[in-house]
Amino acid sequence: MDDSKMNFSGFFRRLVALCRKETRQILRDPSSNLIAFVLPVALLFIYSYGINLDSTSVSIGLVLEDSSREARQFADSFIGSPYMKVVTSLNRAEMEQAIMETTVRGFVVIPEDFARRLQRPTDTAPLLVVTDGTEPNLASFVENYTRGAWQNWLQHRADEHGRKFTTAISLEPRYWFNPSAESRNFIIPGAITVIMTVIGALLTSLVIAREWERGTMEALLATPVTRAELLLSKIIPYYALGIVSLLICVAVAVFALHVPFRGSLWVLLMVSSLFLFSALGFGLLLSTMTRNQFNAAQGALNGAFLPALILSGFIYEIRSMPLIIQAVTYLIPARYFVNAMHTLFMAGNIWSVLLRNMFFLAIASVFFLGLTALKTRRRLE
Amino acid sequence: MYYRIKTLVIKELQTLLRDPQGRRLLIIPVFLQLALFPLASTLEVTNNTLAVLNEDGGSASFELIQRFSHAKAFKETLTLQSEDELRQTIDQQKALVVLRFPPDFSRSVAAGRPVMIQAIMDGRRSNGGQIAFGYLQQILQTYLDERDVATSRIPISKVVVRHWFNPNLEYTWFVVPSLVAIITTISTLIVTSLSVAREREHGTLDQLLVSPLTPGMIMIGKAVPALLVAMFQGTIILLGGIFIYQVPFQGSFLLLYASMICYILALVGFGLLISSICATQQQAFLGVFSFVMPAILLSGYVSPIDNMPVWLQHLTWANPLRHFILIVKSIFLKNAPAAVVLQSVWPLLLIAVATSTTANLFFRKHVV
Amino acid sequence: MSEVIAILENVGKLFPKAKKSAVEDVSAQIQTGLVTGLVGPDGAGKTTLIRLMAGLLAPTSGRLRIDGGDPIADAARLRENIGYMPQKFGLYEDLSVEENLTLYADLRGVIGAERETAFKRLLDFTDLVRFTNRLAGKLSGGMKQKLGLACALLGKPRILLLDEPGVGVDPISRRELWKMVKDLVAQGMAVVWSTAYLDEAELCGQVILMNEGKLIFAGVPSVMTERMNGRCFLIQSCQGSRRQLLTRALRRPEVMDGVIQGHSVRLVLRKGAAAPKLSELQAGPECVTTPVASRFEDAFIDALGGGPGGESLLAERMRSIPGPKETVIKAGNLTKKFGDFAAADQVTFSVARGEIFGLLGPNGAGKSTTFRMMCGLLAPTSGTARVMGIDLAHSASKARQRLGYMAQKFSLYSSLSVLQNLEFFSGVYGLRGAKQQTQIDEMVEVFKFGPFLDVTPDTLPLGFKQRMALACAVMHEPDILFLDEPTSGVDPVTRREFWTHINGLVEKGVTVMVTTHFMDEAEYCDRVALVYRGGIIAAGTPDDLKQSVASTNNPDPSMEDAFIELVGRNEPVNG
Known part of the structure; x- marks a missing residue:
């Protein structure tokens, strides 16, 4: 009885001592601070301003071969858009050169017989759109935009002639959770996932390896420290660091970048904790197995960071990937976290989605932490 | 002098290639990324689910639903019964788009009254939704055009679209050339900065510095192997792109490799700069990481430069990757002439001169 | 108990x-x-x-x-x-x-x-x-x-x-x-x-x-040490080069081991062997032999079967470096400051051709800083560091062609094989073609690298790495050798072998500057400078330094005694 009580207090004393040590080391290491506090905010701003999937100021050319009133009317409705920087020109060759030089993403030609064919009742006046296919999304955007402007122009023209013109059937888009369809609203929660991966996996992949390289692990192993204490003392401080960094990120996202957050904070903390455990587990596993900072970091980069970047559904649609790659994404914890974060930020506490993701994150955490515990040896071999 | 540089280069290559782990590190990530990126990083929408809440039941809505469900974005179509079900479908991410046809849809169409179909999309995937919406709109347009033809109404005007250099807007055609640029970037930086840091850690840098080699020669000795490795890896991606992904190479290989050399020189400057600030391989690794990540994000690969705020667009001018991605795409897909490529090459040369001069200064200051 | x-x-x-x-x-x-x-x-x-x-x-x-x-x-x-x-x-x-x-x-x-x-x-x-x-x-x-x-x-x-x-x-x-x-x-x-x-x-x-x-x-x-009793003695007051004397002594079959100790030579005999006659060693008429106490190291070498012998095959193959006995290395008021802290403060010394000059001192005393400034790896804050009249930090690479440098911890390329290392270092110093091949072949022969040519040095024992580092430093036949802690961690037999090579090279006219914290290694130097707290607190021949601290309590102090005493004298009173 008394003995087990002794062990228990010893466990806590040693655990607190090790955690205190780890925390001091984190706070005194400039590169940890950089990665935990500076990089997240910097990345958040880069993602917020640099990664914008909503086209806002695309350069587009307009070749006015026809100078009729009709043509100019179209040109006016085309130019007056906030989404476009329109460059007008009188000959096609100039625009062809511009597209080659990538100074415009596409151009619209109003052919010289445009007005004439428009007047002829048996003829259809064509509007020619050329896009730069090397940037497929912008090409689609240019096409869609031109079609829109063209529709408006037809409408306007019909009104002017006192005729009724409507497209008989139209599609009306509505984006739930994100009415103006701002890409920032889903990119920022995704970026937080990438940041959590960097802190959870990349940073911890270094910590046990560092103790081996510096020879301090040897000294620790010669003391009465147990395996559980050793592991917990690595998990707890880095977990706390991850949560602090998460809160900073969320605060920046909500207050500085005005991303909506519709879920509850405690659910966010719960989901993030589960994800952090899996990332920490992965990092510690690498660190334990390689005992070499460089190899561990390489592993974390290829095994956690890259997948979180491209296979998590954060920018690229998972559903649109080939089946085999979709299958691979099921093995990546970041996938579940991204999904949960998107739901929490934009849709709120939708439990059916959240619970499913939390379930898989919990499995990943148990797997990686359990494997790390198995691989942790009390000896040097 | 040439002989000494040759000795340095041979040593560097032996270092890289002798260790099996090192050899693996040069090859495996390249193939992994060649397999992963073009397939995974796509902004096309396929394989998704369309849901339909049809309150109408007439023939027009039936025909349209048939057409919509054959859009390339969708693999399956769900039929919904109620508004409740609609809400759940979106909430639980069962479908990307839900189309809602109003009760009098078919009658209105027949009567020629304007009528509207609601397309409700999951805002959590607004980007995919937008793209899918574009597909749907094209399908609707085709339907309307065909109806016009059928009723022999002649439209007064039409839009004729030509996508140059990539007629079907294949996303892999965009990814492969960009990947050539990204792979060369990562390998050049890793090879240069880590090799200097490694020499510093192992103490061999001192031995080079007391030898008759000049700092300039040492830097060239580090640049040439990086050049060879990067060109080798770039070539793998290039061949993979041409033969596996069937992306047509339109331009001149000579021009591509000539500009690749300029690009790698610009990067070597960055690599040496990073390594001259860092004392250990560890720090150099984190340094490369902190450089590469923003460089890729702000290169136009993830999202177009055009969409960035203007001040950021100016800032990306200093990002060598931005210029090189443009160069590779222009040569690869557009068969751009030398004069056009040159417009992107001279910023690279400027960056190369600036970074290598700074690196040289740092290099002398740090060690001497 | x-x-x-x-x-x-x-x-x-x-x-x-x-x-x-x-x-x-x-x-x-x-x-x-x-x-x-x-x-x-x-x-x-x-x-x-x-x-x-x-x-x-x-x-x-x-x-x-x-x-x-x-x-x-x-x-x-x-x-x-x-x-x-x-x-x-x-x-x-x-x-x-x-x-x-x-x-x-x-x-x-x-x-x-x-x-x-x-x-x-x-x-x-x-x-x-x-x-x-x-x-x-x-x-x-x-x-x-x-x-x-x-x-x-x-x-x-x-x-x-x-x-x-x-x-x-x-x-x-x-x-x-x-x-x-x-x-x-x-x-x-x-x-x-x-x-x-x-x-x-x-x-x-x-x-x-x-x-x-x-x-x-x-x-x-002591059981081990006592086995050696009566087998150790010192040859003092000899004329001519003590290095050549040691070589001659080690040639004799009855001599098991020998080292230089200041101006004297300390020899250990094989079991049961009689001491060689001084006349046979051509040690000069004033030479005397004194029996000395045996050491644990003697016993260790005895247990391994004796020392490595006194001939340096390496030196035999090297060219002689002609020239008058003039100053080739000179430090004048050399100072290096890191912020407020002076790592080296007004260090002045000079080294003549064909001399072994040692920088001796505790860690952090400034010997490494001084050493690095001398070979051009660190720019001094003030003062001059000249080698053959040239400041190496700013010199043309031509001057550096005449130096050999052996770094602390024997830094070699651990991912290159032994042969590739040799090819690389000879290539860097401009050796090529047939000349390069002969030099490499000679190194392989002298140091017996033959079986290891395709192995990477990091898999080999430290003593081997040290030989490799020496080979890489001397292949281009330099006039001056810089050695930074050249024998730290290696066993006594390898250490003796190393000094045999250095002694041989010095006899050919090579100038050597060495840092060490091994006190018995300082005995090999012609002159040593004791560096402490960034400055030289004592300089002279090893015997001079030892003599300077001799007292009635300790009439025959060791180098280590001298070191501790001299540092103690320079310690600030208030600590």
């Missing part, structure tokens, strides 16, 4: 994938109240044996009993009784002295009032009271070692395992540490002290002497 606390019975350790056992069939006993020296050169298996005792490794054969238990099965109990200090002291460099102590106190369950008394006792004992708030990484080597010891001593272990506590520590700190260990032993603790310095063995109550994993001797060191 001495009792046996640890028993090793036929202990062996074979690492997975290793061809050879790291420790093979070692049997020994460790007693309380004694310092047990675990002695042997690099690669002898000392660290493995200590780790086996600490329960950090499991033996592959044999049995260990520590304090009545098995180090692995009874780990929970034994950890309380075993104090262990690993090679790098096991300190967290980014924690302060107090934080390190608190951490280990918590881990070892030293709490409450017990902790306070323990801290007070240990801080007094180690004299670290003034530095409790300093980060461990900012401590000098000696202080780190004391802190490491204090951490290992928390919880009052019955057996203390110290892995190479003397490495990288200057003689003064080493002496203090020995004093501390003696105190502990007097209180009844058992201390295991592993070391590659054979002179430390003589201070131990008993030794376990190992070489290449095998036990050579276990017992009282």
Whole structure:
């Protein structure tokens, strides 16, 4: 009885001592601070301003071969858009050169017989759109935009002639959770996932390896420290660091970048904790197995960071990937976290989605932490 | 002098290639990324689910639903019964788009009254939704055009679209050339900065510095192997792109490799700069990481430069990757002439001169 | 009261994938109240044996009993009784002295009032009271070692395992540490002290002497040393070059081993052999022979079958460097400041052609800084560093062509094979074609690299790396050789071989500048400068320096005595 009580207090004393040590080391290491506090905010701003999937100021050319009133009317409705920087020109060759030089993403030609064919009742006046296919999304955007402007122009023209013109059937888009369809609203929660991966996996992949390289692990192993204490003392401080960094990120996202957050904070903390455990587990596993900072970091980069970047559904649609790659994404914890974060930020506490993701994150955490515990040896071999 | 540089280069290559782990590190990530990126990083929408809440039941809505469900974005179509079900479908991410046809849809169409179909999309995937919406709109347009033809109404005007250099807007055609640029970037930086840091850690840098080699020669000795490795890896991606992904190479290989050399020189400057600030391989690794990540994000690969705020667009001018991605795409897909490529090459040369001069200064200051 | 606390019975350790056992069939006993020296050169298996005792490794054969238990099965109990200090002291460099102590106190369950008394006792004992708030990484080597010891001593272990506590520590700190260990032993603790310095063995109550994993001797060191009694003597007041004298002496079959000791030559005879006649050694008429006390090192070399001989095949193949005996290396008021701290302050000296000049001093005293400024790796804040009249930091690479440089820790390219390393370094110095091939072939022949040409140096023992480093430094036949700690960590036989080559090169006219903290190595130098706190506190021939501290108590001081005395004289009074 008394003995087990002794062990228990010893466990806590040693655990607190090790955690205190780890925390001091984190706070005194400039590169940890950089990665935990500076990089997240910097990345958040880069993602917020640099990664914008909503086209806002695309350069587009307009070749006015026809100078009729009709043509100019179209040109006016085309130019007056906030989404476009329109460059007008009188000959096609100039625009062809511009597209080659990538100074415009596409151009619209109003052919010289445009007005004439428009007047002829048996003829259809064509509007020619050329896009730069090397940037497929912008090409689609240019096409869609031109079609829109063209529709408006037809409408306007019909009104002017006192005729009724409507497209008989139209599609009306509505984006739930994100009415103006701002890409920032889903990119920022995704970026937080990438940041959590960097802190959870990349940073911890270094910590046990560092103790081996510096020879301090040897000294620790010669003391009465147990395996559980050793592991917990690595998990707890880095977990706390991850949560602090998460809160900073969320605060920046909500207050500085005005991303909506519709879920509850405690659910966010719960989901993030589960994800952090899996990332920490992965990092510690690498660190334990390689005992070499460089190899561990390489592993974390290829095994956690890259997948979180491209296979998590954060920018690229998972559903649109080939089946085999979709299958691979099921093995990546970041996938579940991204999904949960998107739901929490934009849709709120939708439990059916959240619970499913939390379930898989919990499995990943148990797997990686359990494997790390198995691989942790009390000896040097 | 040439002989000494040759000795340095041979040593560097032996270092890289002798260790099996090192050899693996040069090859495996390249193939992994060649397999992963073009397939995974796509902004096309396929394989998704369309849901339909049809309150109408007439023939027009039936025909349209048939057409919509054959859009390339969708693999399956769900039929919904109620508004409740609609809400759940979106909430639980069962479908990307839900189309809602109003009760009098078919009658209105027949009567020629304007009528509207609601397309409700999951805002959590607004980007995919937008793209899918574009597909749907094209399908609707085709339907309307065909109806016009059928009723022999002649439209007064039409839009004729030509996508140059990539007629079907294949996303892999965009990814492969960009990947050539990204792979060369990562390998050049890793090879240069880590090799200097490694020499510093192992103490061999001192031995080079007391030898008759000049700092300039040492830097060239580090640049040439990086050049060879990067060109080798770039070539793998290039061949993979041409033969596996069937992306047509339109331009001149000579021009591509000539500009690749300029690009790698610009990067070597960055690599040496990073390594001259860092004392250990560890720090150099984190340094490369902190450089590469923003460089890729702000290169136009993830999202177009055009969409960035203007001040950021100016800032990306200093990002060598931005210029090189443009160069590779222009040569690869557009068969751009030398004069056009040159417009992107001279910023690279400027960056190369600036970074290598700074690196040289740092290099002398740090060690001497 | 001495009792046996640890028993090793036929202990062996074979690492997975290793061809050879790291420790093979070692049997020994460790007693309380004694310092047990675990002695042997690099690669002898000392660290493995200590780790086996600490329960950090499991033996592959044999049995260990520590304090009545098995180090692995009874780990929970034994950890309380075993104090262990690993090679790098096991300190967290980014924690302060107090934080390190608190951490280990918590881990070892030293709490409450017990902790306070323990801290007070240990801080007094180690004299670290003034530095409790300093980060461990900012401590000098000696202080780190004391802190490491204090951490290992928390919880009052019955057996203390110290892995190479003397490495990288200057003689003064080493002496203090020995004093501390003696105190502990007097209180009844058992201390295991592993070391590659054979002179430390003589201070131990008993030794376990190992070489290449095998036990050579276990017992009282004097038993070993006494075997050599009557076989050691000193040749003094000889004329002509003492280096050539040593070479001639070592040629004789009856001479087992010999080293230079200042102006004299110290020889050890083979068992039962008579001393060679002085006339046969052409040592000059005034030469005298004095018998001297034997050392543990003599016994060690005897156990290995004798020294390496006195001929340098390397020097034979090198060209002679003609030229008058003029100054070739000159430092004038050389100063290097890092912020406010002067790492080197007004250092002035000069070295003549064909001389061996040694920079001697404790760690952090400034000898490395001075050395690096001389070979152009560090720009001085003020003053001049000239080699052959040229400032190397700004020189044309042509001047550097005439230097050879051997870096600390023998830095070679660990990912290149031995042959590729040789090709690289010769290529860098502009050797090519047939000339390059002959030079490489000669190095391979002289140093017997033949079987290892395709192996990477990091898989080879330290002594081999050291030979490689020397080969790479001299292939282009330099006029001047810079050697930075050229023999640290290597065994005495390799060390003798190394100095044979250096002596041979110097006879050909090569000038050598060397840094070292090995006191007996300083004896090889023609002149030494003692660097302390950034300045030269004494300079002269080794004999001069020793003579300058001779007193009635110590009429024949060693180099180490001289060092400690001279540093002590320059210590500021208030400490």
